[in-house]
Structure formats: C-alpha cells, structure tokens
Amino acid sequence: MKNFAELIRTLDSTTKTTLKVNALSEYFKEASDEDRVWTIAILSHRRPPRPVNTTLLRIWASELANIPLWLFEESYHIVGDLAETIALVVPTSNENSEKSLTQFLREMLALKKETDEFKKEYVTHNWRKLNYYERFVFTKLITGGFRIGVSQKLMTRALSKATDIDEDILAYKLMGKWDPNTISFEDLVLKESASDFLSKPYPFYLAYGIEGAVSDLGNVNDWSFEHKWDGIRSQVIIREDELFVWSRGEELVTDKYPEFHSFTAVIPNGTVLDGEILPFPDNEIGTFQDLQTRIGRKTISKALLAKTPVILKAYDILEWEGKDLRQQPFIKRRAILESLMKRLSGTELPIYLSETVSCDSWDEVASERDRAREMRSEGLMIKRKDSTYQVGRKKGDWWKWKTDPLTIDAVLTYAMRGHGRRSNLFTDYTFALWDDEEKLVTFAKAYSGLTDSEFKKVDSWIKRNTLERFGPVRSVTPELVFEIAFEGITESKRHKSGYATRFPRILRWRKDKKIAEANKLEDLKALMLT
Amino acid sequence: MHKPLLAFNENGIYCEVANVYLDPWKPVDFAIISHGHADHSRYGHKKYITHHTNVPIIKHRLGDINVSGRNYNETFTINNVKFSLHPAGHIIGSSQIRVEHRGEVWVFSGDYKLEDDGVAVPFEAVKCHSFITECTFGLPAFKWTPQKEVFSDINNWWETNREAKQTSVLFGYSLGKAQRLLKYLDTDIGKIYTHGAIENMTEVIRPMIDFPETTRITRETTKQELLGNIVLAPPSAHGSTWIRKMVPYVTASASGWMAFRGARRRRAVDRGFVLSDHCDWQELLTAVEATGAEKVICTHGYTEIFSKYLRTLGLDARTENTQYEGELNESDTKKESESVA
Numbered sequence: 001m002k003n004f005a006e007l008i009r010t011l012d013s014t015t016k017t018t019l020k021v022n023a024l025s026e027y028f029k030e031a032s033d034e035d036r037v038w039t040i041a042i043l044s045h046r047r048p049p050r051p052v053n054t055t056l057l058r059i060w061a062s063e064l065a066n067i068p069l070w071l072f073e074e075s076y077h078i079v080g081d082l083a084e085t086i087a088l089v090v091p092t093s094n095e096n097s098e099k100s101l102t103q104f105l106r107e108m109l110a111l112k113k114e115t116d117e118f119k120k121e122y123v124t125h126n127w128r129k130l131n132y133y134e135r136f137v138f139t140k141l142i143t144g145g146f147r148i149g150v151s152q153k154l155m156t157r158a159l160s161k162a163t164d165i166d167e168d169i170l171a172y173k174l175m176g177k178w179d180p181n182t183i184s185f186e187d188l189v190l191k192e193s194a195s196d197f198l199s200k201p202y203p204f205y206l207a208y209g210i211e212g213a214v215s216d217l218g219n220v221n222d223w224s225f226e227h228k229w230d231g232i233r234s235q236v237i238i239r240e241d242e243l244f245v246w247s248r249g250e251e252l253v254t255d256k257y258p259e260f261h262s263f264t265a266v267i268p269n270g271t272v273l274d275g276e277i278l279p280f281p282d283n284e285i286g287t288f289q290d291l292q293t294r295i296g297r298k299t300i301s302k303a304l305l306a307k308t309p310v311i312l313k314a315y316d317i318l319e320w321e322g323k324d325l326r327q328q329p330f331i332k333r334r335a336i337l338e339s340l341m342k343r344l345s346g347t348e349l350p351i352y353l354s355e356t357v358s359c360d361s362w363d364e365v366a367s368e369r370d371r372a373r374e375m376r377s378e379g380l381m382i383k384r385k386d387s388t389y390q391v392g393r394k395k396g397d398w399w400k401w402k403t404d405p406l407t408i409d410a411v412l413t414y415a416m417r418g419h420g421r422r423s424n425l426f427t428d429y430t431f432a433l434w435d436d437e438e439k440l441v442t443f444a445k446a447y448s449g450l451t452d453s454e455f456k457k458v459d460s461w462i463k464r465n466t467l468e469r470f471g472p473v474r475s476v477t478p479e480l481v482f483e484i485a486f487e488g489i490t491e492s493k494r495h496k497s498g499y500a501t502r503f504p505r506i507l508r509w510r511k512d513k514k515i516a517e518a519n520k521l522e523d524l525k526a527l528m529l530t
Numbered sequence: 531m532h533k534p535l536l537a538f539n540e541n542g543i544y545c546e547v548a549n550v551y552l553d554p555w556k557p558v559d560f561a562i563i564s565h566g567h568a569d570h571s572r573y574g575h576k577k578y579i580t581h582h583t584n585v586p587i588i589k590h591r592l593g594d595i596n597v598s599g600r601n602y603n604e605t606f607t608i609n610n611v612k613f614s615l616h617p618a619g620h621i622i623g624s625s626q627i628r629v630e631h632r633g634e635v636w637v638f639s640g641d642y643k644l645e646d647d648g649v650a651v652p653f654e655a656v657k658c659h660s661f662i663t664e665c666t667f668g669l670p671a672f673k674w675t676p677q678k679e680v681f682s683d684i685n686n687w688w689e690t691n692r693e694a695k696q697t698s699v700l701f702g703y704s705l706g707k708a709q710r711l712l713k714y715l716d717t718d719i720g721k722i723y724t725h726g727a728i729e730n731m732t733e734v735i736r737p738m739i740d741f742p743e744t745t746r747i748t749r750e751t752t753k754q755e756l757l758g759n760i761v762l763a764p765p766s767a768h769g770s771t772w773i774r775k776m777v778p779y780v781t782a783s784a785s786g787w788m789a790f791r792g793a794r795r796r797r798a799v800d801r802g803f804v805l806s807d808h809c810d811w812q813e814l815l816t817a818v819e820a821t822g823a824e825k826v827i828c829t830h831g832y833t834e835i836f837s838k839y840l841r842t843l844g845l846d847a848r849t850e851n852t853q854y855e856g857e858l859n860e861s862d863t864k865k866e867s868e869s870v871a
Contacts, residue, residue: 012791015798067670068842074673074835080792088789089673149795424792453797469834 001354003031003100004039005134009197012148020150026160031187040188041180043155043245047144048181051111053084054143062263065089077472080419083139090135090471097130106437108141110183133420153392163189164306171391177252201235201246202272202318202326203391207381207398208387214401215362224330224385225357225365227377228274229313230288230487231371232295236273236312237319238264245277257310258300259350266347270322274389275314275354281307285376289501314341314382315354318389326389333389365401379403405485405503406431406527408519409510411440412480415462415475418447426462426474427455429506431484433497434520443484443497443519444484449506458509481513482506485527489528499528535611535629536636538850543638545663548611549592551575552627552638555853562613562657564640565624566705569855578718579606581615583738584623587705590734597838602651618642619653620807621706622735630842638662641854643806644813647710647738655820657699662827664854665814667786668836672810674786674801681714683828687782687801689719692758697779701799704728704764706807709735711762711784717742725763753777760780768799787812818845830854 028036042046062072072089079085097104110120126138140146156174160167170189177199178188208218208345219224234253237244243264244256254260257277279294281288286308294300294308317337318326325333334356341353357380359365370382380404387397410431418427428447432440450458458480465477485507492500499521537544542554542561552556555713557574564570566587571580573592578715582599589595600606602625605614615625617826620641627638637658645860646652670809692700704707704727712732712751715722722744724732729746745751747761756776767773786806787793794802807833808815818826824845828837840847 011795013679014800014803015795016800065670068839071670071835071839074832079790085671088673092673274845310645419792424790425796429861505713 001097001099001101001104001130001134001137004035005137007039008140008146008148009133011150013502015149018119019096021158021161024150024155028159028162031321032100035100036185037083037180037183038101038105039465040147040155040159040174041384042141043150044152044174045145046178046180047141048105049112049258050142050144051108052123052142056087056119057082057139058143060120060219061127063090064124064127071472072518075370077417078424080417083143086127086131086139087136092132092135092408093129094131095129097126097134101261104138104141106181109311117267138253147173153324159189165189167391172197172200175200175203175208175246175255182366196244198239199237199244199252201237201244202324202389203247204233204249204274206393207383207400208393208395210399210401214365214382217399220359220362220365222385224314224334224383225359225368226354226381226383227357227372227375228379228381228402229278229472230309230353230376231276231291231313232525233279234275234277234312234429235318236260236275236314238271238342241269256295256300259305259309260312262349265352266344266349268321269495271318271340272317273314273337274316274318275312275351277310278313279308280311280350281309289492295412311350311352313352313354316389319325326455329384329386329388330383332517337405338404344395359460360374365397369401369403373394387481403504405487405507407483407485407507408502408524408527409481409517410444410484411478411515411518412458412476413442414473414475414484425455426459429458429482431482431504432478434518436521440478440515441497442495443499443521443524444486444495444501446484446504446505446506449485450509454509478515481510481515481518483508489524497524499524534660535631536635536638536660538852543852544591545611547631548608548613548629549792550611550613550630551727552629553640553854560608562615563588563618564618564627566639567621567641567703569853570640581582581623581625584625586734586737587623587731588729591705598847600608602863612661616656617640617651617654619644619646619650622650622709626653626656634659636660636662639817641808642817643809644703644817645674647677647807648713649710650706653817655817657822659683659823660825660827661818661823662829662850663814663818664808664830665828665833665836666808666831667806667810668814668828670805671809672786672789672806673812674806674810675804678804679712679785680803683830684711684714684782684784684803685716685719687780687803688760689779694780695758695775695778696758697753697758698760698779699763699773699779700760701763701765701768701781701783702785702805704731707805708732708742708762708764708785709739710805710807712741712744712846713739715742715760720759721745723747723751723759725761725767728762751775770798805870813821826861 012019023378058072060067076082076510105260111122127135147475156167156170160170180302184313233248235246243254243261245257245260247253279290290308292306317333357368372379382399382401384397408432412429414430415426416428418425430442431444432442435441462476466479467475482505486501486504488502490500491498494500541551541556541558543552550560550562553563553564553570554561559576561575562579566584571588578595580760585597585599600615602615602617602709602806612630614628615851616628618624618626618640620643624640626640629636633677635658637656641664642653644653702711708728709732724744724746760774781799782803783797783799783802784803784805786808788802789804824846826840826845828849829852837847
C-alpha cells in the first residue's frame, strides 16, 4: 500500500504527462504481479464493488473526528471529494501500512458480505492506523473513482514502457471484461492467446472537431462524407456464434440491446462493426432522450422494447472473416461493409447502413451539413478515403463537423460548487428564462464554457450576491446574463420550465445585457419547432 | 438598549464613542490598523495608529502617511476609550486590537495564528467579552502540520530539485509568507534568489529580523546562476513571462489552501506545501475559548459554518460582512491579495 499511495501522490501532484508516465512505469517495474493487475484495474475504472455505502462512511468519519454530521457535510461540500474530506477530518497517524494493495483489495471484496458492525470496525481501524495519504487512498478504494488525470491511454503508455509491449497491443489486451481478482499479470498482459480475444473490441478511433475552414482540408475528392448520428457509439462483435456489444466507454452492454441477438444467425462469424446505436420508434430516428430513458433502465421490459426499439447505424467494419481490417483504407472497408449490408437487405434485422453522401465541392458539403436537423443528425463526419482505423483521438484523417448549436440568452439563478479541480469554486450554474407571468423559470444546468478566469470572476460575484443557501447550492440575485448553447429541446419535468435541453453549455457571458433582455420561455419553445 | 462598543458600518469596524475605525475599508479620519496586508491597511485615512514594527511596512506600501507606532500591551486612550495592541502572530507587526469602555472589553483579532513562526511575535490570548475573529480556515478539514516538518519537506524538495539540476520556484505572499520561508530555508543547499516585490519588502523588515542572504533577480540574472538554487516569488508571478528565466524549473506553493487537492491542481504547481499564517480549525477553537468571550463575531472565511458550530457550543456567535478577503484564495493570481495565505 505504501508504494501505491506514493504512486498516487506523485501522479496527483504533477500536471506533467511525462512525469506521470515515468512514475507509473517505475511503479509497474517494481510492484508485485498482483499489485500490478490491481493497479491497472483501478486506473481503468475496474474497481471492486463498493463494500460500504457512503452514508455510513460519513457517519463513522464524523464520529471519529468528533464533529456533528452537518459539519462533516459542509466540509464535504467545500472539499469536493468524499475520501479526501474523510482523510482530512479524522485524527491522523504517522504510520505506514505493511499490507499490500492486493491485500487491502481482497479484504474489501470480502467486506461486502459482512455486517455493518464488522465493516465499521474494519474501516475505522484502518482510518486510525494509516497516515494521511494512505488513509485518502484507502478511502478512495472504498468509494471508487480515482480521478487523478491518468487516462487509460497514459496508463497504457506507462505499461508499455515498463514491459516493452507495443502500446496498441496493450490497449487491445486491457479492453473488455476481466477480473483483477482472478486474472494473473501473465495472462492479462504478457501472454498471448487467441481465445482471450473472443469478446475483445478494438480501441475506438475518435474524430476531432473541425478547426477553421472546412475547405482547408484540401481536395474534396479525397474525402468521404456521412451524417454524424446522435446515439451511442458502439462496436458490435460476432465471433463463434456469440454477440458482444461494446459502448465507447469500453462497457460491455450486450444485454441492453436484446434486438441485436438476431445478428448472429445472419452475420458471419469474425465480423466487427463500428456504428451508432440509435432509438428508432415508428421506424424513424428518435431523440437522444428516448435512448437515455432506455439506457437508464436495469431491465429491458417488452413494453420498453416496443416503445423504444433501437437500430445499429453501421459506418465501418473493423474485422471481416476473422481478419483485422484496420490497416486497410477506409473506402476498402466501406466496400466490404456495403456488400455485407446488401446481403442483409430484406432480412429486417435492426441494422442500417450510414450512407455516404457524395459531394463535389466544399459548398455542397456545407449545404449537406445544413440538412442535419432534417436528417436528425448532429452534423457531418468527414473521413479521408484512404484512412486507416487508428487508436484513440487522432488529428488528420477523421473530422466531425457539427451543426451550429441553438442558443438563447438566460439569467443565472442558482450556483453550486464544482468538484475536483473546481472544488470550492462555484462553477455549476442553473439558468432561467422569463415565463408568461414574467417570472424566471429554470430550464438548464451548465458547467462548462467559461475560461478559468471568467469562472473566478463569476465565483466571486456569486459569493457576494448570494440570496439563500441550500447546502452546496446558492440562489443568487438575478443579474448576470449568459448565452447558452445546446443541441436540442425536449419536454421534461427536470426543470421548473417544463423543458430540458441537450448538452447545454455556456457560450459567452453577455455582460452587455440586462436581465430584462434575456430570452423568454416562448423563444425556447419556438426554437423547438425549427 | 445600549449601543454596542464596536459596530460594523459601510466604512469598517467602528467605535462610535472614540470615533475611531479598526481596519476600515473606506477612507476615514482615524484608523487603528491590525497589520500590513492590503485588505486591512488601506490607503486614504487621515491618521493611522499601528504597531511600531508595522510602521515601516505600511509606509513602504502606502507612502507618506500620517502614522504613529505603539508597543504591544501599551494602553492609549481616545475619548475615554482604552485601546491597546496585542500580538496576533500572523505576520511581523500584526496585532489584535483590544477596546475597553466602562468595563466592557472587545477584541478584534485581525488575522492571526497560534503557532510561533519565529518571525512574528507569538499570539497572546486576550480576555474579553466580545471577540471579533477571522476564520479563513474555519473548517475541520484544515489541520496544520507543525512548521518544522513543513520546512523539512520544503528543504528536501529543494535539494531533490537541485540534484535533478532544476531551479526551485517557491510562491508565497511578499509580506509575511516570504519572510517566514526565508527564515527557514537551508542555505547549505544553495543560494536564495528573490523576486523584486519580495526583495523590496524584505529590505524593509531586515533591520528588525535576522534573515539569510538573498539576491534580487534582475535583468542581468542568468539561467545558469539560478540553476539548482531557490527563487522566492509572489503568487502573481506564476504563469508570467518573468518565470521563463528560470527554465528548467519546478514550482511549489506554500499556502493553507494547499491542503486541498483541488486547490493544488487549480494552481497548477508541481508541489503544494500546507503552510498558513492563519489558524486552522482547532487553533480557532482554542483561541475563542482562551478569550473567555461569550459573544463571537466572525468576519471572514467560512463564517457561516464556524459561527454555527460555535452556537452549538453555547456561544452567542454570528457573522458580519466585511471587505476582508476571506474567501479569496490562491487561485486569485491576477489581483494578488496579500491577505490570505
């Protein structure tokens, strides 16, 4: 645990990528095999199930710190991280623990089945015994989610540095479902075995947003165009008569989409498709909110299946006849995909081709993009015809060119403290519009789009213009106007206005506007119809 | 009902009987000043009284003002109101201000800490009926480590950087924190260089306190001579072009806010040392108890939370809005607040 805590401390105390990679690869070289596997698991968000609920942790911590629970909660709102708050408020010790990371995690796995009394004894005993930083790490392991600026990619790079195994191969190996409690470092990282790869997806290739003029991309004939669909980016794998559906967050979501099981009977083994899962009620593309309701459900009922069926809009093929096609040029992959889709026509499988659009000039490309709302897309995808399928977000060959967002001027009415880097700063805002009775009604929450220095200014303004406090939330004097951008509007009970927006974010601070000049709810409704 | 001895108005903390303000934020005729940080000692008052060691400091900051110095524990009377200054331990020359009239005693803490930092005269608790206290770090999450340990960490950090052939850049406010750091840096490791703002302030204080030798960074200072040495700079220098001269360098910040990981990351320094010239949670509670006060007024910092907690202890505690910059922290680098660190 000492080494792991030291590693987390180092990772947490630098913003420099090279230092992080070095610290992590040094750790990988020295740690025991078990600790390495657990470290990979934790840094790739495969933590063990939470053994103790956080309500109990809060109660125990406030008892141990000898402070009332409300004071603990206030501290938590300000610190912004539960494990850190606990580590800060409970009395400290100077001891290091001799126990390894793996031992702690095994204990936590076993802890889940124990009584609350036993759990309390275990947790508070460790809080008392561990020094500040180990106590923080220990509590983090219980509450989950190390957000310390270590992406999967950075971790893979460090592991590659420590093992001399190619980074892309490692990325592939570490994907998918594996259990850190049972798998060995040898099996996970070092050994190559074909059967391991049955469920494994390929790392997704992600596009950057277009910067500057689209015509800067050069000859329009070098590029392929299709609409950018607004659903769940997914890989659908058919191997040895089994189906696997992976979402971009590397989550295996096969069970969420039972309608895709019919694929195995028709699509040959050794096929991997890249595409978008879209809601498809009444045989047309629905809204993202339809899909979101469905994703949120633990079990997919028949009624839900009937109400919100889904389809796969396929745009790429990564494996065909068991062969990895990623090094083939895009148009070659597309040709294979299109011939497969032709074979499937008439089968009524919930799979559609994401059609390419032929454009002979950048002007034509632009007018196709203007059709986005009509096509129920978010804009265009622009892919170089001879591009290979790369790993992660890379510039150069794939671009997304989204439609301009809808915008509206709204009044800041509530603010909440942020988390992590923004803890102790008010950075999460709620915005309101004028209703028919000239009252401000909330319609959106946004917490991105301002620069750090603007956030500081707004934060300081909020502290001076607070009307009421509700725990971490403050209501503020209606005075500041912001232009809010978003992608769509739906009716919703989430906000007072009865409407909700998709991807709301702050476009700019309208210092030139008074609150009377902010938009009306009517204006929002009018935008809905466009 | 009889009027309180000290009241809060739009100009500052006001003693009507004496017609005197304590740390006013708007220009007034007569001000008693707790210490030299900008939010407590402002420009434009007709007459200032402060501790005599603070006199050269505020003259350096505010220019030619009408100021007279007093010793700690020396009583002076204005319109039958007895005033005296008492060590606050915050920075050199910092005072608590005691006000007594007809047997009623109030103490205004200014900013303060309990740990003896070796530069400021250590805090002394003063008995009173009403205590006006800051509570910048009035949250149980703040718990300082003894400064001996923090300085040993700082010197180790410097030594490690020196071995890695890097220059150490350490940020701290130019009045108070910089001198406290200076006092404990281990000159066996290397030389201490200073940003102009810090050097100027240190020059003012040198006649009163023994400090190690420092070298002012000027246009002529070269990267080579800085290499492996330590540079003391105000927080506002972070991210400025001035700092490019130090390449290759490693940065650290010394502040109470560094107790929070979020603050460390926001500040984007390589290392955060938790070192404050304010009280932590326990120190605040200890100080409040030591005054024996029944009434407590919290002026800046986590005032709502701290006063609510004091009420649960049976004290008559409330908050007052002031313009002391309690909620500002290290993230405010553009407009450097000298008050909070």
